[in-house]
Amino acid sequence: MSQQETHGFQTEVKQLLHLMIHSLYSNKEIFLRELVSNAADAADKLRYNALTNDALYEGDGDLRVRISADKEKGTVTIADNGIGMTRDGVIEHLGTIAKSGTADFFKSLSGDESKDSQLIGQFGVGFYSSFIVAKKVEVKTRAAGHNADEGVHWVSEGEGEFTVDNINIENRGTEIILHLRDDEKEFADDFRLRSIITKYSDHISVPVEMFEAGTPESEGEDGEKIPATEGSWKSMNKATALWTRSKSDITDEEYNEFYKHISNDYADPLLKAHNRVEGKQEYTSLLYIPAKAPWDMFNRDAKQGLKLFVQRVFVMDDAEQFMPSYLRFVKGLIDSNDLPLNVSREILQDNKVTTALRSGVTKRVLGMLEKLAKNDEEKYQTFWAEFGQVLKEGPAEDFANREKIAGLLRFASTHTDSAAPTVSLDAYLERMKEGQDKIYYIVADSYEAAANSPHIELLRKKGIEVLLMSERIDEWLVNHLTEFKEKKLHSVTRGDLELGELEDKEEKEEAEKLASESESLVKRIKDALGDKVSDVKVTTRLTDTPACVVTGEGDMSTQMIKLMEAAGQ
Ligand code: ADP
Numbered sequence: 001m002s003q004q005e006t007h008g009f010q011t012e013v014k015q016l017l018h019l020m021i022h023s024l025y026s027n028k029e030i031f032l033r034e035l036v037s038n039a040a041d042a043a044d045k046l047r048y049n050a051l052t053n054d055a056l057y058e059g060d061g062d063l064r065v066r067i068s069a070d071k072e073k074g075t076v077t078i079a080d081n082g083i084g085m086t087r088d089g090v091i092e093h094l095g096t097i098a099k100s101g102t103a104d105f106f107k108s109l110s111g112d113e114s115k116d117s118q119l120i121g122q123f124g125v126g127f128y129s130s131f132i133v134a135k136k137v138e139v140k141t142r143a144a145g146h147n148a149d150e151g152v153h154w155v156s157e158g159e160g161e162f163t164v165d166n167i168n169i170e171n172r173g174t175e176i177i178l179h180l181r182d183d184e185k186e187f188a189d190d191f192r193l194r195s196i197i198t199k200y201s202d203h204i205s206v207p208v209e210m211f212e213a214g215t216p217e218s219e220g221e222d223g224e225k226i227p228a229t230e231g232s233w234k235s236m237n238k239a240t241a242l243w244t245r246s247k248s249d250i251t252d253e254e255y256n257e258f259y260k261h262i263s264n265d266y267a268d269p270l271l272k273a274h275n276r277v278e279g280k281q282e283y284t285s286l287l288y289i290p291a292k293a294p295w296d297m298f299n300r301d302a303k304q305g306l307k308l309f310v311q312r313v314f315v316m317d318d319a320e321q322f323m324p325s326y327l328r329f330v331k332g333l334i335d336s337n338d339l340p341l342n343v344s345r346e347i348l349q350d351n352k353v354t355t356a357l358r359s360g361v362t363k364r365v366l367g368m369l370e371k372l373a374k375n376d377e378e379k380y381q382t383f384w385a386e387f388g389q390v391l392k393e394g395p396a397e398d399f400a401n402r403e404k405i406a407g408l409l410r411f412a413s414t415h416t417d418s419a420a421p422t423v424s425l426d427a428y429l430e431r432m433k434e435g436q437d438k439i440y441y442i443v444a445d446s447y448e449a450a451a452n453s454p455h456i457e458l459l460r461k462k463g464i465e466v467l468l469m470s471e472r473i474d475e476w477l478v479n480h481l482t483e484f485k486e487k488k489l490h491s492v493t494r495g496d497l498e499l500g501e502l503e504d505k506e507e508k509e510e511a512e513k514l515a516s517e518s519e520s521l522v523k524r525i526k527d528a529l530g531d532k533v534s535d536v537k538v539t540t541r542l543t544d545t546p547a548c549v550v551t552g553e554g555d556m557s558t559q560m561i562k563l564m565e566a567a568g569q
């Protein structure tokens with residue numbers, strides 16, 4: 001009895017398929033990278049599950065991926081003996097996109113195909129990239145530990161729907177058969193496939209194999225018989241976990257390809273750090289900073305964290321316990337020798353090893369950024385433009401590293417008189433005037449509002465630098481970053497500028513004189529404003545503007561009030 005069913009793709013999958021087919025044509029061969037990447041993930045998952053259930057191997061523990069082509073039929077087949085999928089798994093994984101925020105992502109696309117194709121690259125097209133080159137895709141899969149008659153046959157032409165049926169499959173794993181479009185038949189060629197695999201798969205930790213034909217019986221030069229050889233599957237890649245190899249024999253290309261495999265990103269990373277740590281904790285970390293912020297960096301439910309391996313065995317994706325939230329843009333993996341293989345998210349939550357590793361990799365990332373800031377200001381600016389806003393969450397989140405994080409921050413300032421955030425707190429300290437003991441800043445709604453604020457007139461006149469802040473997160477930042485290298489950060493909108501020694505004596509006397517002369521004026525204004533203000537004062541702080549509103553010393557700043565209002569408080 002046939003159990004065939006037809007299903008519609010989730011709306012977002014339809015949109016993805018449409019966009020992909022029309023905009024990723026310039027880099028078609030990536031489909032192979034995606035499918036090999038999935039096959040390698042399936043091997044990782046099987047290995048992990050088999051730790052507690054050896055029977056899942058069904059007597060075949062040599063995990064591998066096999067790629068073959070049929071020129072006549074115009075097909076390319078990618079077969080693995082990994083974990084496989086059940087019928088429900090197939091319908092879910094190959095019919096929907098399981099990333100939170102996906103619908104929002106598609107709403108945000110502009111309709112401009114070249115722009116959108118950039119975004120799609122960051123979003124990650126995965127399995128669906130098969131349809132870049134295939135007019136029809138078949139998947140035959142059987143989950144490890146299930147019966148042969150629980151095999152599933154999935155077929156789709158990528159146009160809105162797919163069918164699933166049950167079939168018999170003896171061997172566990174997944175086979176993906178691409179029926180190439182007429183103008184993509186060039187991919188059904190061993191030589192072509194081989195060159196793509198060597199380019200993309202060297203870092204893959206299972207063998208990626210192709211069949212090498214045998215040779216027929218032949219005759220040697222002096223007439224002796226050379227026997228026929230049988231063909232066999234040969235591995236095209238090194239098939240050792242990249243991070244276990246020594247740094248000196250890993251090329252940049254290999255590091256970059258590995259990054260793409262674990263991150264779903266299509267572009268090369270901005271930075272990487274690969275380290276083996278020995279001593280109290282033994283672990284290897286391979287960390288990357290992307291060149292571009294991911295589309296879902298500010299989506300609360302977005303997956304984040306590192307891939308976790310324990311003694312080379314893949315354990316889980318998105319282990320968020322190893323990276324503080326303000327470094328959530330970091331991609332990579334950690335391979336620990338100290339955690340138990342059967343570690344769960346719950347165990348990680350409250351674990352000494354986790355805490356030590358987290359602190360180790362956090363320091364590593366901050367160190368990598370410090371080095372970049374020191375050695376390559378331009379590249380650091382690229383980083384800052386993408387991730388600065390997230391890093392600004394750091395001082396509130398990570399008390400222990402507050403000063404280190406603060407040193408990485410960049411601001412606009414009256415010194416450069418430009419909206420570009422290029423000024424570090426260290427640079428500010430170096431330029432402080434004699435007698436100045438505070439770091440002055442202003443937070444406003446926009447750069448223009450900050451730069452033209454009456455609050456900074458006097459400081460400008462005195463040549464004292466003011467940091468000009470205008471991002472939403474800035475108020476939050478300065479609430480938690482109250483000093484840097486023993487210098488207080490001081491808002492110029494606060495009641496008193498506390499210029500201290502910067503105020504000269506004459507000015508002080510003049511101010512006092514002014515105050516006594518203006519007493520009756522001040523009283524009149526106070527009476528007129530009544531309850532609307534708590535005080536009215538004469539000031540020497542303004543040079544061009546007649547009056548301004550300031551907040552009292554203990555009060556919430558006007559920006560903070562706006563933030564709270566926006567948060568519905
Ligand atoms: P991702 O790999 O980022 O999860 P993909 O679109 O590449 O996204 O794959 C979607 C899902 O389909 C995978 O997460 C996995 O559950 C399933 N899948 C794809 N290929 C295979 C395979 N060869 N073996 C087992 N499961 C697979």
Ligand code: MG
Nearest residue numbers: 037038126127
């Ligand atoms: Mg994938």
